[in-house]
Amino acid sequence: MVTDNYEHSQIEAKWRDRWEREKVFEVETDPERRKYYVLEMFPYPSGDPHMGHVKNYVIGDVVARFFMRQGFQVLHPMGFDSFGLPAENAAIQHGIHPSVWTHEKISRMREVLKHLGISYDWRREVITCEPEYYRFTQWLFLQLYHNDLAYKREGNVNWCPSCATVLANEQVVDGMCERCGSEVTKKTLNQWYFRITQYAESLLEDMNMLGKWPERVLTMQRNWIGKSEGAQIQFFVPVLNRSITVFTTRPDTIFGATFFLLAPEHPLVDEIIAGTSYEKKVRSFRKRISRKSEIERITEGGEVEGMYIGKEAVNPLTGESIPIWIADYIIYEYGTGAVMAVPAHDERDCRFAKRFNLPIREVIKSHDEEKTEECFAGEGIMINSGQYNGLPSSKGKKSIISFLEQRGLGKSSVSYRLRDWLISRQRYWGAPIPIIYCDSCGEIPVPENDLPVLLPQEVDFSPGGPSPLARSESFTHISCPVCGGRAIRETDTMDTFVCSSWYFLRYCSPWTEDKPFHRADVDYWMPVDQYIGGVEHAILHLMYARFFTKVLYDLDFVGFREPFTNLFAQGMVNKDGAKMSKSRGNTVSPREIVESFGVDTVRVFILFAGPPELDMEWSERGVEGAYRFLNRFWRAIMQIVDLEVHDVFTDEKRLMELERDMHRTIAKVDRDIRERFHFNTAISAIMESLNQLNDYFRVLNEKGSSAEERSFLIRYARSLVSLFNPIAPHISEELWERLGGEELLAQHPWPSFDREKMIEDQVELVIQINGKVRSRISVTRGASEDHVLEASLRDEKVCNWLDGKQIAKKIFVPDKLLNIVVK
């Protein structure tokens, strides 16, 4: 029973049920209709959603509801990214099985989310830890495997001792584990990788075909991929009787190469020092370096370390012999792991040369004569470079590369900072990697028909030792699918980012059983038109998802190369100036706030606090303010619903003003939502209209209202309620019904406006004297300069300012201002 007061809980429950009963948000593939796909990053089910989630979903819901009312079929799904460590830690600490823990959390979270009344098609829910889903995560792994995009190799990897697993490069932040904050160490392990580096160029290139993405996200991805163009050059090493290739972006500085550097772990180092007195020293040097954590490297002020390893390399241009050193700042995985050191023009080489007293030879002169820095890394004119003297660096680069190319000693080359994606995790709660090792057949992919490789239920979660899967006899020991002989399963599971790299495809086709998705579904719905989430995923998730999409495109499973046309990165919700977190104890529970104020209040507060891309501050007063506004809104509309008609005159002038205001408000709200995502100004426009309305009520209270006024006000109220609907869907649906709306507002067409009706006949025009506002006059729209000048000369204030002055100049902006410049 809904009373005449604004009873948020009754109203919200009523419409939530109604939308569900009438399947308002359920959509089907239908190529006849225009589609729009709105997606919010799905959550890890940690329990109750927090305010950051709510903000995310509310933004998405406004967009979804807005487009729905534009006549689009809107796909707006929700699911759970439900593999991951917290579930496993719960098992270790409280003895609850990860599956049980996760499903409990999901139910709880789903309940709260449903309570928010967001326009999800819940039938399409995706849960990544269900075999029905991870079966296809494994299937996708196999596609990558068959196309040489998934491979296993030994490598020096990031290890988080606290999580007892390896981490991808992307998951190490300032030398700390992105998840738990412990210091990351290095370990040499045999691990599975995805060959994302093969897609470095298209990940970079295809950024051009994206729609609206935040510039900073693109920049971050660009930096992460880190493309640099240069050359590979061969330096002959007499002791090996062959060449070592270096990568450099500055072939024009080759005459300044005074020593040669190798990464300490470079395998050629061993060949060079074999049987020499350096063997022992190098071994202990390597040991010392590997103990040095990333943190120490950064905090020690960049003290470089290295040592001479006893042999020489030959500069292919000068024929000069230069000593070979190893240095800790040379990264084996980048470029070729070997560098020609040019201390005069590279800061790091310079530091190294100074520390170990190596010669520094200047070969580039700055264009700017004044500049005589010790280490000049810019472009300039070549000197001390034989026949190349006098050439600018850019030309020199090209000539040197072509000289080397002709002699087969080098070529132009591109390097990327991006590394292959390490996907193995030594943990239980993830999708098992579908690989089998047979004593006689070797490494065998699990046949597609045998998928999913199910996680065993009964495993030992006690901490320490190998991962729970490795300890499970029944899981590990199987017979080879090829020869039937003895075999063991891979016991690593996949990084959860693999699961989230394709979930947006599954939403399109969630009921498909024999494959991850139907092509027709995906072709209809994809790409996601608007993706919304936190900027913290700017690199990791967004790049992995882009990578997966590109692989699927190349393998002809999908017909598009980019998954997300537009991306919106929302700001955080803070409290007391800091990020809300359990450890700080400054969290606000959405569940409780919704209980006392209602969903619509929370939505209005969040959206009104500022533009959504900015961080916002949670404020109790702000919530109350939003609540008060909803009450004010309710009362005003109800006053119109209950308006009695009297036999009185109509205030035509006020009515016209209101009419104009109505069209302006529609135009503003429409634009603010559609083009700018600035819901705060959309709400303030609605508030202004409401204030207009209240002013008018005062007139009506005095004189009573005519039938004409009542019918106009109903129309006005309807458009206001209609505009408010994507922002506060429950209250607006209720008021819509009370105003006589027959169909659901959620399915009612979005209001349109008439530009003609927005125009005023009288405009207020600003009169400036010497650029300062001195007066305002009211003139008819489109008044001429002469007319305005004449009118302003009759204005007392203007006359005072002009008294005894000469008019030197006039600037006239029609319907806006007249600036009179006097001497």
Place this chain on the structure above:
RNA sequence: GCGAGAGUGGCGGAACAGGCAGACGCGCUGGAUUUAGGAUCCAGUGGCUUCAAGCCGUGCGGGUUCAAAUCCCGCCUCUCGCACCA
């Protein structure tokens, strides 16, 4: 260090293409209503100035312009990202 972004009342924030700075809201002040509080309604609310008139005012300093929060140059502060990537 490199790169990107941002600095506007007591606060969150408006000002779409150089043209009325401070919309809208919060807070605060006064008033009405009320037994009282809350809620509600009305009025006010950038600073200086005794009122009026006026002057100053968008981080700081300069510039362009009839006119600058907005454009240009220099500086300061903050936030974020990258940080031995040859």
